[in-house]
Amino acid sequence: MRTILWPWKHLSLVFGLLLFLISPAGAYPDLSPRAEAYYQFLRGEYEAFNGRFDEATLCFERVVRLDPKAVLPMVELARLYASEGRFDEALRYAEKASKKRPRDVSILILLGRIYASQGRYQRATETLSRALEIDPGQTEALMLISSIYAQNRDYKGAIKALKDFLKVKRDSFMGHYYLARIYRQMGSYEEAIKEYRRTIELNPHFEGVWLELAGLYEKLGQPDKALATYKECLDKNPQSQEARERLVELLIRQGKREEALAAIKRLSSKLNDQRALRLRGALILLELNRTDEAIAELKELVQRAPEDNRIHFYLALAYETKGELKKALSEYALVSRDSNFFPEAINRRALCLVRLGHNQEAISLLKEAIKTFPDRIQFRRTLASIYEQDGHLDLAEETLREALKLRPEDTELLLELAYVLEKAGKREAALSAAQKILQKEPDNPAALNFVGYTWAEMGINLDQAEKMIQKALKARPNDGYIIDSLGWVYYKKGDYKKALDQLKKAISLVPDDPIINEHMADVYLKLGEYNKALRFYQKASSLFKKDKDRRRIKKKIKKTRVLLEEAQDFLP
Template structure:
């Protein structure tokens, strides 16, 4: 049976708690009526503890978990030091979603049994998300010391180091693991991987070759070897040996798994980049012909070259496969994406334009083409293209929104507003369209209409934080309906407490209400959340002024000025005046 990296990675899946009554692996296996041994010498208490334990098992069998908890709690009262009883009670607490009690009991279990591997592993499993990295590493190191034959703990700790890019620690750990388990191929593989990350290519090769020796059908170490052969710092004229090793390794992979698309694509690309164009062309043509019947091939290519950010390679792979079927929409789409990724927008557009309307990515392509025209500075072409597509798809929300943005940029507010209203005839409760309409109405000077539109959004979705914020801030900034504004902004803040702009709006309505200390508290938070955005810093400076904190006001106005956009001349002038006024207050 072929083995791949999937097999290797499965080793990391935690197995402590599965569905049903699965429990943490321990040294004991008890039956439904197994006697619970305790350290209590009192015969009456011993029988009582055992009785309650058996009672809990019957309750579990009848799925009455709350009664089982009560029974186990009574059993623990008689035998408070029982590991088995404590562990079973933790499981029941978790079963009833009483996580706090489970965590508390797990910590107590570790305190009372600091050298018990099962207790430590249980704590790790329960608190893996809340334990800080240092504490988690400390516990896992402790488990390794107590149970040096536990492969899974080595791997779990190694994964933590790898995820955190602590490669020196990972290297030490995997070396130790290889010493402990010299014939364990997974340990060899990860030791090779860490060495490769640290560019110790010779050491990495040794481990990958050893991995293959231990498990001859593994594919992933062979792919890693190919990457090493491709990246080793060898002068170009001396790379013949490595080029041959790459071909041989690809052939080995394809002997093990003849339909491995990653290897097929890699070999074709290798031929192409090493001037063996005829061989490359034949392989790419064969692959291109398979696209219609092998959708996985495309996704492998996307994952390897586009998601892997190997954009120059992606251009070669997709454009060469396209030669087998020049009208293939899928290949044209990904060829376009590849050229877009390398910054050749004109070529990208030329491929996107070949995509047929029945293709699943056609709508996305429309927006891509308009965006690329815009990035090329051809905004008129972008707008004209979108207008043509709008005629074909008058109900498409994305096209409406994007086309309206061009009208808005040209200050053609009436046409943009008309476009949104036309879209809302077919989708009257589309809050995305409504919000953009309301914001545009406000920008165009139709404040009353804007507020009516925002109210409609809130009627449709009372938890739309953006609409709540927009309407509340509109009231606050105009100094009207301040009590209603406060209620709206409190609701928005409850929904998104870490949104700097909503926090600013709430602070600003407190300012307008004359509650300056509350205003300062919220505006300080908003300024921190937005890295002292100009308007928010301006608000905070005003609040500092009202609380006689003139030095803080001066510094905040300066930050607002430093973040102001050059084109916002009125705001820059206003801030300079406020800075001068704050200086005068300080000098008084």
């Protein structure tokens, strides 16, 4: 059979075959082998173009059977099989094609890729080197060889290959770019920066190199150079979304939020789609407590893009932050069910309802959400907190235990359970839950503090309790609640001066906590400073919400007044 020449010069035949392709079956019953091969190849290309790779493979295999000398169908088969990870079949056709056209660089590169995919790196580099001998300026072959060297940590080999290539193609920006990446992998950062800069000189519109260079400056702890590089990148590539986002995020990490806002305003004017950048600006305004400005920006954005769930969510969050809870509820309700923001919008709605005093409505909402999203732990966590707030400690415990069945390793859930159990008077069970946390996380400051404080309350293991709380303080030196626990241990030990020192620190950090104020009063009472004790008891009474706590404090106030009167009787 005569070898078919690909591609065809006879356009009339091509158009005829295309008509055949879309004609009903049997319209052309008697095709010659040559025409059949043309037809099968065209059909294979058509099927591959439409993503039907199995059908395309069958067509190309028929072509090879009809014309065993045809190279192009072999190449197509090698590519198709390689794309499916069937490298043995791909190799069979690529090797056949290469034998027929030993100096075809594109086939050698394909063959090299297949060898590399099989992990046969020596064969891959030999094959790709042949391609470079034929065409020393072949960029793709060089990049593959250098990648193989780098993957096998043969950095010297990679650098030699790239430098040899750059002798032939001195101004190849890809050559310099790959050389920069190899130097970076090696940790030769100065050389990497030099090559990145050379790449930029040769192709200033190559966005990726700017981003990598700026990222390297960030890694090296040179944020000013990174910021300058991002800005240069945006001068050359004003539509680069990633450069914009990185610039803004770096400014925020540097604590330069006002500068980040200015950058957002400046960059937004250059963009067709300003939404993402302006949304980030609105979030910065929220972080800066400029809530009214954030709301104004988000309202304008939501008018332009009413379908954007992110904007509805953050506008609701801004309203919630401002205390406009009914508006927040309306916006949260506009977040669609298919949005990633939907579950959190449900949770925030429940929290808003609680703040409005509609606890039962919040509970119903969360119960329905748990049915829809049974694996979402946050719904159960919020539900348990509402039950706890309402005094339904048994339901809070039950809800948290259900959550722990889904996520038994969640130490935060265990800690919440410990607090609920303690509140319910199940002190031993509470201690057991907290100690389970310490078995998993021995340095967990919250669990250390819980166990230490509980022991202090019980008046047991006071030395060990002190050690645990001191350990917790190393992790959180400015935590007023942990400092209060340490003061309470000293109180239980009878060291009232030490207790007072710690409690003064605690109350300076958390001035409106009722328990800490009560502890301050208790210490002053022991020290005989009844006026100060009375003042702190009165403040504690005003801070406690529950009647039983107020009744307890009322008794202490009464006792303190008696002691104060008795003390005054002894005065001359």
